Amino acid sequence: MKVPKLAVVMALFVMHVYAQLSPTADDVIDMTYLLTPETLHWPGLTGFNYTRISRGPVNMAAGWFEDNDFCGQEHQGTHMDAPAHFSKGKWRLHDIPPHRFFGPAVRIDISSQTAQNNEYNLKVEDVQKWEKENGPIPDNSILFIYTGWGKHHDNRTAYYGYGSADSWLDANGNPLLHFPAVSEDAAKWISSNKKIAGIGTDGPSVGPSKTMMAHVPLLEKNIFSLESVANLDKLATTGDAVAALPVNVKDGSGAPVRIVAFKKAQFKPGPDDVIDLTYALSNETVMWPGRNPFQLFVLDRGLVNLGNNTVWLEQNRFCTPEHAGTHLDAPAHFIKGSWRTHDIPAHTLIGPAVRVDMSKKAENNSDAVLTVQDLEEWEKENGRIPDNAMVFLHTGWGKFFTDFEKYLGSTNRTNWLNDEGQPLVHYPGFSEAAAKWLVNNRNINGIGSDTISYDAGQTTSFPAHVAFLGAKKLALENVANLDKLPNTGTTAFVFHMLYKDGSGAPTRVVAIKNSAITAGQVSSGVDIRPMFVALMMPFFLIFFRCI
Numbered sequence: 190m191k192v193p194k195l196a197v198v199m200a201l202f203v204m205h206v207y208a209q210l211s212p213t214a215d216d217v218i219d220m221t222y223l224l225t226p227e228t229l230h231w232p233g234l235t236g237f238n239y240t241r242i243s244r245g246p247v248n249m250a251a252g253w254f255e256d257n258d259f260c261g262q263e264h265q266g267t268h269m270d271a272p273a274h275f276s277k278g279k280w281r282l283h284d285i286p287p288h289r290f291f292g293p294a295v296r297i298d299i300s301s302q303t304a305q306n307n308e309y310n311l312k313v314e315d316v317q318k319w320e321k322e323n324g325p326i327p328d329n330s331i332l333f334i335y336t337g338w339g340k341h342h343d344n345r346t347a348y349y350g351y352g353s354a355d356s357w358l359d360a361n362g363n364p365l366l367h368f369p370a371v372s373e374d375a376a377k378w379i380s381s382n383k384k385i386a387g388i389g390t391d392g393p394s395v396g397p398s399k400t401m402m403a404h405v406p407l408l409e410k411n412i413f414s415l416e417s418v419a420n421l422d423k424l425a426t427t428g429d430a431v432a433a434l435p436v437n438v439k440d441g442s443g444a445p446v447r448i449v450a451f452k453k454a455q456f457k458p459g460p461d462d463v464i465d466l467t468y469a470l471s472n473e474t475v476m477w478p479g480r481n482p483f484q485l486f487v488l489d490r491g492l493v494n495l496g497n498n499t500v501w502l503e504q505n506r507f508c509t510p511e512h513a514g515t516h517l518d519a520p521a522h523f524i525k526g527s528w529r530t531h532d533i534p535a536h537t538l539i540g541p542a543v544r545v546d547m548s549k550k551a552e553n554n555s556d557a558v559l560t561v562q563d564l565e566e567w568e569k570e571n572g573r574i575p576d577n578a579m580v581f582l583h584t585g586w587g588k589f590f591t592d593f594e595k596y597l598g599s600t601n602r603t604n605w606l607n608d609e610g611q612p613l614v615h616y617p618g619f620s621e622a623a624a625k626w627l628v629n630n631r632n633i634n635g636i637g638s639d640t641i642s643y644d645a646g647q648t649t650s651f652p653a654h655v656a657f658l659g660a661k662k663l664a665l666e667n668v669a670n671l672d673k674l675p676n677t678g679t680t681a682f683v684f685h686m687l688y689k690d691g692s693g694a695p696t697r698v699v700a701i702k703n704s705a706i707t708a709g710q711v712s713s714g715v716d717i718r719p720m721f722v723a724l725m726m727p728f729f730l731i732f733f734r735c736i
Protein backbone atom coordinates (compact mmCIF):
# COMPACT_ATOMS: atom_id res chain seq x y z
CA MET A 190 0.00 0.00 0.00
CA LYS A 191 2.97 2.30 0.43
CA VAL A 192 3.73 2.69 -3.26
CA PRO A 193 0.29 3.83 -4.42
CA LYS A 194 0.18 6.45 -1.66
CA LEU A 195 3.51 7.81 -2.86
CA ALA A 196 2.21 7.77 -6.42
CA VAL A 197 -0.85 9.76 -5.39
CA VAL A 198 1.33 12.30 -3.62
CA MET A 199 3.61 12.60 -6.66
CA ALA A 200 0.67 12.94 -9.01
CA LEU A 201 -0.77 15.74 -6.87
CA PHE A 202 2.65 17.36 -6.81
CA VAL A 203 2.78 17.34 -10.61
CA MET A 204 -0.65 18.94 -10.79
CA HIS A 205 0.41 21.65 -8.38
CA VAL A 206 3.45 22.61 -10.43
CA TYR A 207 1.01 23.85 -13.07
CA ALA A 208 -1.51 25.13 -10.59
CA GLN A 209 -2.62 28.68 -10.05
CA LEU A 210 -0.18 31.54 -9.96
CA SER A 211 0.25 33.63 -6.78
CA PRO A 212 3.30 35.79 -7.40
CA THR A 213 5.16 37.69 -4.70
CA ALA A 214 6.36 41.28 -5.14
CA ASP A 215 9.79 39.99 -6.21
CA ASP A 216 8.29 37.80 -8.94
CA VAL A 217 6.84 40.65 -10.99
CA ILE A 218 8.01 43.76 -12.81
CA ASP A 219 5.37 46.42 -13.40
CA MET A 220 6.28 47.83 -16.81
CA THR A 221 3.59 50.52 -16.69
CA TYR A 222 4.13 54.22 -16.06
CA LEU A 223 1.80 55.92 -13.63
CA LEU A 224 -0.47 58.18 -15.67
CA THR A 225 -0.97 61.68 -14.24
CA PRO A 226 -2.13 65.05 -15.60
CA GLU A 227 1.62 65.82 -15.99
CA THR A 228 2.39 62.73 -18.12
CA LEU A 229 3.83 63.78 -21.48
CA HIS A 230 1.44 63.46 -24.40
CA TRP A 231 2.04 63.29 -28.12
CA PRO A 232 2.53 66.85 -29.47
CA GLY A 233 -0.74 68.30 -30.69
CA LEU A 234 -3.00 66.06 -28.58
CA THR A 235 -4.56 66.74 -25.17
CA GLY A 236 -3.33 64.88 -22.13
CA PHE A 237 -5.00 62.89 -19.38
CA ASN A 238 -7.01 64.83 -16.83
CA TYR A 239 -9.63 64.07 -14.22
CA THR A 240 -12.53 65.82 -12.58
CA ARG A 241 -13.19 65.30 -8.91
CA ILE A 242 -16.82 64.30 -8.32
CA SER A 243 -16.48 63.58 -4.61
CA ARG A 244 -13.68 63.37 -2.09
CA GLY A 245 -14.84 63.83 1.42
CA PRO A 246 -17.09 62.85 4.30
CA VAL A 247 -20.60 61.55 3.60
CA ASN A 248 -23.50 60.27 5.70
CA MET A 249 -23.18 56.82 4.26
CA ALA A 250 -21.39 53.52 4.85
CA ALA A 251 -17.89 54.16 6.27
CA GLY A 252 -18.48 57.91 6.11
CA TRP A 253 -16.13 58.69 3.21
CA PHE A 254 -16.64 58.76 -0.53
CA GLU A 255 -14.26 59.37 -3.45
CA ASP A 256 -15.21 59.37 -7.10
CA ASN A 257 -13.82 60.99 -10.25
CA ASP A 258 -14.45 61.27 -13.96
CA PHE A 259 -11.50 61.36 -16.33
CA CYS A 260 -10.63 62.01 -19.95
CA GLY A 261 -7.73 60.30 -21.64
CA GLN A 262 -6.01 59.69 -24.92
CA GLU A 263 -5.82 56.17 -26.27
CA HIS A 264 -2.17 56.83 -27.10
CA GLN A 265 -0.65 58.39 -24.00
CA GLY A 266 1.56 56.96 -21.29
CA THR A 267 2.09 53.21 -21.41
CA HIS A 268 -0.38 52.17 -24.09
CA MET A 269 -1.20 49.63 -26.77
CA ASP A 270 -1.66 50.41 -30.47
CA ALA A 271 -4.37 48.18 -31.91
CA PRO A 272 -3.79 47.07 -35.51
CA ALA A 273 -6.51 49.46 -36.74
CA HIS A 274 -4.39 52.44 -35.59
CA PHE A 275 -2.45 52.38 -38.89
CA SER A 276 -4.15 49.62 -40.85
CA LYS A 277 -7.63 49.88 -42.32
CA GLY A 278 -10.01 47.05 -41.51
CA LYS A 279 -7.67 45.36 -39.03
CA TRP A 280 -8.50 44.61 -35.40
CA ARG A 281 -9.65 47.47 -33.27
CA LEU A 282 -8.87 47.16 -29.60
CA HIS A 283 -11.91 45.06 -28.62
CA ASP A 284 -11.25 42.65 -31.52
CA ILE A 285 -7.82 41.48 -30.33
CA PRO A 286 -8.15 37.90 -29.06
CA PRO A 287 -7.09 38.09 -25.41
CA HIS A 288 -4.81 35.04 -25.50
CA ARG A 289 -2.43 37.25 -27.50
CA PHE A 290 -1.90 39.43 -24.42
CA PHE A 291 0.11 36.65 -22.71
CA GLY A 292 3.40 35.14 -23.78
CA PRO A 293 7.16 34.93 -23.49
CA ALA A 294 8.93 38.28 -23.06
CA VAL A 295 11.99 38.91 -25.21
CA ARG A 296 14.25 41.93 -24.87
CA ILE A 297 16.61 43.27 -27.52
CA ASP A 298 18.99 45.86 -26.08
CA ILE A 299 19.99 48.67 -28.45
CA SER A 300 20.76 51.15 -25.65
CA SER A 301 24.49 51.33 -26.48
CA GLN A 302 23.67 52.29 -30.08
CA THR A 303 21.10 54.90 -29.03
CA ALA A 304 23.60 56.44 -26.60
CA GLN A 305 25.63 57.41 -29.70
CA ASN A 306 22.68 58.28 -31.91
CA ASN A 307 19.30 59.46 -30.63
CA GLU A 308 17.64 58.33 -33.87
CA TYR A 309 19.12 54.85 -33.97
CA ASN A 310 16.43 52.42 -35.15
CA LEU A 311 16.47 48.67 -34.55
CA LYS A 312 18.00 46.94 -37.58
CA VAL A 313 17.39 43.48 -39.03
CA GLU A 314 20.99 42.64 -38.04
CA ASP A 315 20.22 43.47 -34.39
CA VAL A 316 17.41 40.90 -34.38
CA GLN A 317 19.53 38.30 -36.16
CA LYS A 318 22.41 38.87 -33.77
CA TRP A 319 20.05 38.42 -30.83
CA GLU A 320 18.77 35.13 -32.27
CA LYS A 321 22.32 33.89 -32.82
CA GLU A 322 23.08 34.47 -29.16
CA ASN A 323 19.76 33.48 -27.59
CA GLY A 324 18.00 31.15 -30.00
CA PRO A 325 14.93 31.84 -32.11
CA ILE A 326 12.40 34.37 -30.81
CA PRO A 327 9.61 32.10 -29.50
CA ASP A 328 6.24 32.14 -31.23
CA ASN A 329 3.59 34.30 -29.53
CA SER A 330 6.21 36.36 -27.71
CA ILE A 331 6.07 40.03 -27.04
CA LEU A 332 9.30 41.56 -28.26
CA PHE A 333 10.61 44.56 -26.31
CA ILE A 334 13.13 46.97 -27.80
CA TYR A 335 15.17 48.45 -24.97
CA THR A 336 16.43 51.84 -26.16
CA GLY A 337 17.22 53.31 -22.73
CA TRP A 338 14.76 56.15 -23.45
CA GLY A 339 12.88 55.44 -20.22
CA LYS A 340 15.31 57.74 -18.41
CA HIS A 341 13.95 60.66 -20.47
CA HIS A 342 10.32 59.82 -19.79
CA ASP A 343 9.58 63.07 -17.92
CA ASN A 344 11.55 65.39 -20.19
CA ARG A 345 9.67 66.33 -23.35
CA THR A 346 12.67 67.69 -25.26
CA ALA A 347 14.77 64.60 -24.55
CA TYR A 348 11.99 62.00 -24.87
CA TYR A 349 10.47 63.23 -28.14
CA GLY A 350 13.60 64.99 -29.38
CA TYR A 351 11.47 68.09 -29.82
CA GLY A 352 10.27 70.62 -27.26
CA SER A 353 6.85 71.65 -28.52
CA ALA A 354 3.68 70.12 -27.06
CA ASP A 355 1.58 71.63 -29.83
CA SER A 356 2.71 70.08 -33.08
CA TRP A 357 4.96 67.34 -34.41
CA LEU A 358 4.86 67.96 -38.16
CA ASP A 359 6.44 70.74 -40.20
CA ALA A 360 4.51 72.68 -42.84
CA ASN A 361 5.07 69.84 -45.35
CA GLY A 362 3.75 67.18 -43.00
CA ASN A 363 7.18 65.80 -42.09
CA PRO A 364 7.77 64.70 -38.50
CA LEU A 365 9.95 66.98 -36.37
CA LEU A 366 10.67 64.37 -33.70
CA HIS A 367 13.91 62.55 -32.88
CA PHE A 368 13.93 59.37 -30.81
CA PRO A 369 15.18 55.80 -31.24
CA ALA A 370 12.70 53.17 -32.43
CA VAL A 371 12.30 50.41 -35.03
CA SER A 372 13.42 50.76 -38.66
CA GLU A 373 10.95 50.07 -41.43
CA ASP A 374 13.20 47.26 -42.68
CA ALA A 375 13.28 45.57 -39.28
CA ALA A 376 9.50 45.95 -38.94
CA LYS A 377 9.01 44.30 -42.34
CA TRP A 378 11.49 41.53 -41.54
CA ILE A 379 9.96 40.78 -38.15
CA SER A 380 6.39 40.82 -39.46
CA SER A 381 7.27 38.40 -42.29
CA ASN A 382 9.60 36.05 -40.41
CA LYS A 383 8.44 35.97 -36.79
CA LYS A 384 5.14 34.91 -35.22
CA ILE A 385 5.16 37.44 -32.40
CA ALA A 386 1.98 38.80 -30.78
CA GLY A 387 3.31 42.28 -30.09
CA ILE A 388 6.29 44.60 -30.10
CA GLY A 389 7.09 47.16 -27.42
CA THR A 390 9.49 50.00 -26.78
CA ASP A 391 10.46 52.28 -23.92
CA GLY A 392 10.45 55.18 -26.38
CA PRO A 393 7.36 57.18 -27.29
CA SER A 394 6.57 55.11 -30.40
CA VAL A 395 7.72 52.16 -32.54
CA GLY A 396 8.35 54.98 -35.02
CA PRO A 397 10.67 55.51 -36.67
CA SER A 398 10.53 59.15 -35.63
CA LYS A 399 11.19 60.39 -39.19
CA THR A 400 8.28 58.53 -40.85
CA MET A 401 6.25 56.40 -38.37
CA MET A 402 6.15 53.78 -41.10
CA ALA A 403 7.36 50.85 -38.96
CA HIS A 404 3.79 50.73 -37.61
CA VAL A 405 2.33 49.66 -40.95
CA PRO A 406 3.93 46.24 -41.64
CA LEU A 407 3.53 45.23 -37.98
CA LEU A 408 -0.07 46.32 -37.54
CA GLU A 409 -1.03 44.88 -40.95
CA LYS A 410 -0.01 41.49 -39.59
CA ASN A 411 -2.12 42.13 -36.48
CA ILE A 412 1.00 42.56 -34.31
CA PHE A 413 0.04 45.11 -31.65
CA SER A 414 2.55 47.63 -30.38
CA LEU A 415 3.28 48.78 -26.85
CA GLU A 416 4.71 52.26 -26.42
CA SER A 417 6.28 54.09 -23.45
CA VAL A 418 6.92 50.78 -21.69
CA ALA A 419 8.47 51.27 -18.24
CA ASN A 420 11.29 49.40 -16.50
CA LEU A 421 12.73 47.65 -19.56
CA ASP A 422 16.11 47.83 -17.81
CA LYS A 423 14.75 45.25 -15.35
CA LEU A 424 13.45 42.78 -17.94
CA ALA A 425 15.62 39.74 -18.71
CA THR A 426 16.94 39.21 -22.24
CA THR A 427 14.93 36.01 -22.34
CA GLY A 428 13.06 33.74 -19.92
CA ASP A 429 10.57 36.18 -18.41
CA ALA A 430 6.87 36.02 -19.27
CA VAL A 431 4.59 39.00 -19.79
CA ALA A 432 0.92 39.94 -19.66
CA ALA A 433 -0.16 43.18 -21.37
CA LEU A 434 -3.84 43.91 -20.74
CA PRO A 435 -5.34 47.02 -22.34
CA VAL A 436 -8.44 48.83 -21.14
CA ASN A 437 -11.18 47.32 -23.31
CA VAL A 438 -12.40 50.26 -25.42
CA LYS A 439 -14.95 49.34 -28.07
CA ASP A 440 -13.69 50.48 -31.48
CA GLY A 441 -10.49 51.77 -29.88
CA SER A 442 -7.39 52.27 -32.01
CA GLY A 443 -5.41 51.77 -28.84
CA ALA A 444 -5.76 52.11 -25.09
CA PRO A 445 -3.88 52.55 -21.84
CA VAL A 446 -2.36 49.16 -21.06
CA ARG A 447 -1.11 47.52 -17.87
CA ILE A 448 2.03 45.49 -18.55
CA VAL A 449 3.43 43.12 -15.95
CA ALA A 450 6.40 40.78 -16.47
CA PHE A 451 6.77 37.56 -14.50
CA LYS A 452 10.07 36.07 -13.34
CA LYS A 453 8.77 32.65 -12.38
CA ALA A 454 6.03 31.72 -14.82
CA GLN A 455 5.40 31.00 -18.46
CA PHE A 456 2.10 31.44 -20.30
CA LYS A 457 1.09 29.51 -23.39
CA PRO A 458 -2.63 30.08 -23.67
CA GLY A 459 -4.49 29.18 -26.84
CA PRO A 460 -7.79 30.87 -27.69
CA ASP A 461 -9.74 28.30 -25.65
CA ASP A 462 -7.61 28.73 -22.53
CA VAL A 463 -8.69 32.32 -21.91
CA ILE A 464 -11.93 33.74 -20.54
CA ASP A 465 -12.16 37.51 -20.92
CA LEU A 466 -14.17 38.72 -17.94
CA THR A 467 -14.32 42.28 -19.29
CA TYR A 468 -17.01 44.22 -21.15
CA ALA A 469 -15.87 46.61 -23.86
CA LEU A 470 -16.55 50.21 -22.80
CA SER A 471 -18.81 52.00 -25.26
CA ASN A 472 -21.16 54.96 -25.49
CA GLU A 473 -23.94 52.47 -24.62
CA THR A 474 -22.37 51.15 -21.41
CA VAL A 475 -24.97 51.16 -18.62
CA MET A 476 -23.98 53.49 -15.76
CA TRP A 477 -25.06 54.01 -12.17
CA PRO A 478 -28.17 56.27 -12.07
CA GLY A 479 -27.30 59.91 -12.65
CA ARG A 480 -23.69 59.31 -13.72
CA ASN A 481 -22.10 60.61 -16.90
CA PRO A 482 -21.85 58.25 -19.87
CA PHE A 483 -18.67 56.83 -21.38
CA GLN A 484 -17.89 58.81 -24.52
CA LEU A 485 -15.52 57.99 -27.35
CA PHE A 486 -14.46 60.97 -29.47
CA VAL A 487 -13.06 60.10 -32.90
CA LEU A 488 -10.04 62.30 -33.71
CA ASP A 489 -8.88 60.55 -36.88
CA ARG A 490 -10.41 57.72 -38.89
CA GLY A 491 -9.24 57.90 -42.50
CA LEU A 492 -6.29 58.55 -44.78
CA VAL A 493 -3.71 61.16 -43.74
CA ASN A 494 -0.49 62.38 -45.28
CA LEU A 495 2.71 61.79 -43.33
CA GLY A 496 5.56 63.34 -45.29
CA ASN A 497 5.68 61.43 -48.60
CA ASN A 498 3.41 58.67 -47.36
CA THR A 499 -0.35 58.43 -47.26
CA VAL A 500 -1.46 56.16 -44.42
CA TRP A 501 -4.65 55.01 -42.71
CA LEU A 502 -4.86 56.56 -39.24
CA GLU A 503 -7.35 55.98 -36.45
CA GLN A 504 -7.17 57.60 -33.05
CA ASN A 505 -9.68 58.58 -30.41
CA ARG A 506 -10.03 60.28 -27.08
CA PHE A 507 -12.43 59.15 -24.36
CA CYS A 508 -14.08 60.47 -21.23
CA THR A 509 -15.62 58.27 -18.57
CA PRO A 510 -16.50 57.92 -14.91
CA GLU A 511 -13.92 55.80 -13.08
CA HIS A 512 -16.66 53.44 -12.00
CA ALA A 513 -17.80 52.43 -15.48
CA GLY A 514 -18.12 49.04 -17.10
CA THR A 515 -15.82 46.35 -15.74
CA HIS A 516 -13.87 48.25 -13.11
CA LEU A 517 -12.00 48.10 -9.84
CA ASP A 518 -13.00 49.93 -6.68
CA ALA A 519 -9.86 51.12 -4.90
CA PRO A 520 -10.11 51.08 -1.08
CA ALA A 521 -10.13 54.91 -1.03
CA HIS A 522 -13.51 54.84 -2.82
CA PHE A 523 -15.09 54.33 0.63
CA ILE A 524 -12.23 54.46 3.15
CA LYS A 525 -10.59 57.73 4.15
CA GLY A 526 -6.81 57.72 3.74
CA SER A 527 -6.70 54.23 2.22
CA TRP A 528 -5.19 53.05 -1.06
CA ARG A 529 -6.02 54.85 -4.27
CA THR A 530 -5.48 53.15 -7.63
CA HIS A 531 -1.73 53.80 -7.72
CA ASP A 532 -1.14 52.38 -4.21
CA ILE A 533 -2.26 48.82 -4.98
CA PRO A 534 0.74 46.44 -5.21
CA ALA A 535 1.00 44.91 -8.69
CA HIS A 536 1.60 41.34 -7.55
CA THR A 537 -1.79 41.27 -5.79
CA LEU A 538 -3.49 41.68 -9.17
CA ILE A 539 -2.86 38.01 -9.97
CA GLY A 540 -4.28 35.02 -8.12
CA PRO A 541 -6.39 31.89 -8.30
CA ALA A 542 -9.87 32.56 -9.67
CA VAL A 543 -12.80 31.08 -7.77
CA ARG A 544 -16.40 31.28 -8.91
CA VAL A 545 -19.28 31.05 -6.50
CA ASP A 546 -22.52 30.47 -8.36
CA MET A 547 -25.69 31.88 -6.77
CA SER A 548 -27.56 32.23 -10.06
CA LYS A 549 -30.23 29.64 -9.13
CA LYS A 550 -30.86 31.37 -5.81
CA ALA A 551 -31.20 34.76 -7.54
CA GLU A 552 -33.22 33.55 -10.49
CA ASN A 553 -36.57 34.49 -8.99
CA ASN A 554 -35.33 36.90 -6.34
CA SER A 555 -33.41 39.96 -7.41
CA ASP A 556 -32.78 40.84 -3.75
CA ALA A 557 -31.06 37.52 -2.96
CA VAL A 558 -27.77 37.66 -1.04
CA LEU A 559 -24.87 35.26 -0.73
CA THR A 560 -24.64 33.85 2.80
CA VAL A 561 -21.88 32.30 4.89
CA GLN A 562 -23.68 28.97 4.51
CA ASP A 563 -23.46 29.31 0.71
CA LEU A 564 -19.70 29.80 1.01
CA GLU A 565 -19.32 26.83 3.36
CA GLU A 566 -21.30 24.63 1.00
CA TRP A 567 -19.16 25.84 -1.89
CA GLU A 568 -16.02 24.80 -0.02
CA LYS A 569 -17.50 21.36 0.75
CA GLU A 570 -17.86 20.78 -2.96
CA ASN A 571 -14.84 22.59 -4.34
CA GLY A 572 -12.25 22.69 -1.54
CA ARG A 573 -11.01 25.55 0.57
CA ILE A 574 -10.82 28.96 -1.11
CA PRO A 575 -7.08 29.26 -1.82
CA ASP A 576 -4.81 32.00 -0.56
CA ASN A 577 -4.66 35.08 -2.81
CA ALA A 578 -7.89 34.04 -4.56
CA MET A 579 -10.14 36.34 -6.52
CA VAL A 580 -13.68 35.27 -5.57
CA PHE A 581 -16.17 35.95 -8.35
CA LEU A 582 -19.86 36.01 -7.49
CA HIS A 583 -21.96 34.69 -10.37
CA THR A 584 -25.49 35.96 -9.90
CA GLY A 585 -26.59 35.52 -13.52
CA TRP A 586 -27.10 39.28 -13.87
CA GLY A 587 -24.58 39.48 -16.70
CA LYS A 588 -27.30 38.61 -19.17
CA PHE A 589 -29.00 41.94 -18.34
CA PHE A 590 -25.86 44.08 -18.75
CA THR A 591 -27.08 45.99 -21.82
CA ASP A 592 -30.56 46.63 -20.36
CA PHE A 593 -30.54 49.38 -17.72
CA GLU A 594 -33.96 48.55 -16.26
CA LYS A 595 -33.32 44.83 -15.86
CA TYR A 596 -29.70 45.25 -14.76
CA LEU A 597 -30.53 47.80 -12.06
CA GLY A 598 -34.06 46.63 -11.33
CA SER A 599 -35.24 50.24 -11.57
CA THR A 600 -36.68 52.55 -14.20
CA ASN A 601 -35.21 55.67 -12.63
CA ARG A 602 -32.08 56.68 -14.55
CA THR A 603 -31.14 59.66 -12.42
CA ASN A 604 -31.71 58.58 -8.80
CA TRP A 605 -31.05 55.33 -6.99
CA LEU A 606 -32.96 56.44 -3.88
CA ASN A 607 -36.61 57.48 -3.63
CA ASP A 608 -37.74 60.58 -1.71
CA GLU A 609 -37.81 58.56 1.54
CA GLY A 610 -34.21 57.53 1.06
CA GLN A 611 -35.07 53.92 0.16
CA PRO A 612 -33.11 52.24 -2.65
CA LEU A 613 -34.98 51.92 -5.93
CA VAL A 614 -32.46 49.44 -7.31
CA HIS A 615 -32.69 45.65 -7.06
CA TYR A 616 -29.93 43.14 -7.81
CA PRO A 617 -28.22 40.36 -5.84
CA GLY A 618 -24.92 40.67 -3.96
CA PHE A 619 -22.81 39.63 -0.98
CA SER A 620 -24.43 39.71 2.46
CA GLU A 621 -22.58 41.60 5.16
CA ALA A 622 -21.89 38.32 6.98
CA ALA A 623 -20.48 36.62 3.87
CA ALA A 624 -18.23 39.60 3.10
CA LYS A 625 -16.93 39.67 6.68
CA TRP A 626 -16.45 35.89 6.69
CA LEU A 627 -14.28 36.07 3.55
CA VAL A 628 -12.22 38.93 4.94
CA ASN A 629 -11.73 37.36 8.38
CA ASN A 630 -11.41 33.67 7.55
CA ARG A 631 -9.80 33.43 4.13
CA ASN A 632 -6.71 35.13 2.74
CA ILE A 633 -8.18 36.45 -0.51
CA ASN A 634 -6.83 39.11 -2.87
CA GLY A 635 -10.26 40.32 -3.81
CA ILE A 636 -13.75 39.76 -5.11
CA GLY A 637 -15.90 40.60 -8.09
CA SER A 638 -19.50 40.34 -9.17
CA ASP A 639 -21.47 40.35 -12.41
CA THR A 640 -23.72 43.14 -11.10
CA ILE A 641 -23.29 46.91 -10.97
CA SER A 642 -22.31 46.63 -7.28
CA TYR A 643 -21.16 43.71 -5.13
CA ASP A 644 -23.49 44.94 -2.39
CA ALA A 645 -27.08 43.91 -3.05
CA GLY A 646 -29.29 46.70 -4.43
CA GLN A 647 -31.48 46.97 -1.35
CA THR A 648 -28.88 48.41 1.02
CA THR A 649 -27.94 51.95 1.92
CA SER A 650 -25.12 50.98 4.28
CA PHE A 651 -22.99 49.15 1.64
CA PRO A 652 -21.67 46.59 4.16
CA ALA A 653 -19.81 44.54 1.53
CA HIS A 654 -18.03 47.68 0.27
CA VAL A 655 -17.05 48.57 3.83
CA ALA A 656 -15.84 45.03 4.60
CA PHE A 657 -13.83 44.45 1.42
CA LEU A 658 -12.46 47.97 0.89
CA GLY A 659 -11.80 48.33 4.61
CA ALA A 660 -9.56 45.25 4.36
CA LYS A 661 -7.82 46.64 1.21
CA LYS A 662 -9.23 43.93 -1.04
CA LEU A 663 -9.60 44.36 -4.79
CA ALA A 664 -13.30 44.73 -5.54
CA LEU A 665 -14.65 44.44 -9.07
CA GLU A 666 -18.01 45.38 -10.51
CA ASN A 667 -19.68 44.52 -13.83
CA VAL A 668 -17.53 41.44 -14.34
CA ALA A 669 -18.39 39.77 -17.67
CA ASN A 670 -18.76 36.14 -18.72
CA LEU A 671 -18.98 34.62 -15.24
CA ASP A 672 -21.32 32.00 -16.75
CA LYS A 673 -18.27 30.74 -18.65
CA LEU A 674 -15.85 30.71 -15.72
CA PRO A 675 -15.38 27.29 -14.07
CA ASN A 676 -15.64 27.21 -10.25
CA THR A 677 -11.91 26.47 -9.96
CA GLY A 678 -8.93 25.77 -12.19
CA THR A 679 -8.13 29.22 -13.58
CA THR A 680 -5.93 32.16 -12.60
CA ALA A 681 -7.29 35.70 -12.67
CA PHE A 682 -5.35 38.73 -13.94
CA VAL A 683 -6.99 41.93 -12.68
CA PHE A 684 -5.10 44.72 -14.44
CA HIS A 685 -6.58 48.11 -13.76
CA MET A 686 -5.63 51.26 -15.62
CA LEU A 687 -2.74 52.74 -13.66
CA TYR A 688 -3.32 56.39 -12.92
CA LYS A 689 -2.65 58.54 -9.93
CA ASP A 690 -5.24 59.16 -7.22
CA GLY A 691 -8.09 57.16 -8.73
CA SER A 692 -10.88 55.91 -6.49
CA GLY A 693 -11.33 53.16 -9.02
CA ALA A 694 -10.41 52.46 -12.63
CA PRO A 695 -11.46 50.60 -15.77
CA THR A 696 -9.93 47.15 -15.47
CA ARG A 697 -9.13 44.32 -17.85
CA VAL A 698 -10.01 41.12 -16.06
CA VAL A 699 -8.91 37.90 -17.75
CA ALA A 700 -8.88 34.33 -16.45
CA ILE A 701 -6.49 31.74 -17.88
CA LYS A 702 -6.80 28.00 -17.42
CA ASN A 703 -4.08 26.80 -15.07
CA SER A 704 -3.12 24.19 -17.66
CA ALA A 705 -1.82 27.05 -19.85
CA ILE A 706 0.46 28.38 -17.10
CA THR A 707 3.80 26.88 -16.12
CA ALA A 708 5.33 27.82 -12.82
CA GLY A 709 9.11 28.19 -12.80
CA GLN A 710 11.44 30.06 -15.07
CA VAL A 711 12.29 28.57 -18.45
CA SER A 712 14.76 29.75 -21.06
CA SER A 713 13.88 30.86 -24.56
CA GLY A 714 12.05 28.36 -26.72
CA VAL A 715 12.20 25.54 -24.17
CA ASP A 716 9.04 24.15 -22.64
CA ILE A 717 9.82 22.23 -19.47
CA ARG A 718 6.40 20.63 -19.32
CA PRO A 719 7.04 17.63 -21.62
CA MET A 720 10.31 17.03 -19.79
CA PHE A 721 8.53 17.14 -16.45
CA VAL A 722 5.80 14.76 -17.57
CA ALA A 723 8.47 12.36 -18.89
CA LEU A 724 10.27 12.46 -15.54
CA MET A 725 7.05 11.79 -13.66
CA MET A 726 5.82 9.06 -16.01
CA PRO A 727 7.05 6.14 -13.85
CA PHE A 728 5.01 7.49 -10.93
CA PHE A 729 1.95 7.88 -13.13
CA LEU A 730 2.34 4.32 -14.32
CA ILE A 731 2.65 3.00 -10.78
CA PHE A 732 -0.37 5.04 -9.74
CA PHE A 733 -2.61 3.86 -12.55
CA ARG A 734 -1.55 0.23 -12.19
CA CYS A 735 -2.56 0.33 -8.56
CA ILE A 736 -6.11 1.54 -9.17
Ligand SMILES: [Zn+2]
Nearest residue numbers: 264270416443
Ligand atom coordinates in the same frame (compact mmCIF):
# COMPACT_ATOMS: atom_id res chain seq x y z
ZN1 LIG B 1 0.23 54.62 -29.95
Ligand SMILES: [Zn+2]
Nearest residue numbers: 512518666693
Ligand atom coordinates in the same frame (compact mmCIF):
# COMPACT_ATOMS: atom_id res chain seq x y z
ZN1 LIG C 1 -17.20 51.03 -8.38
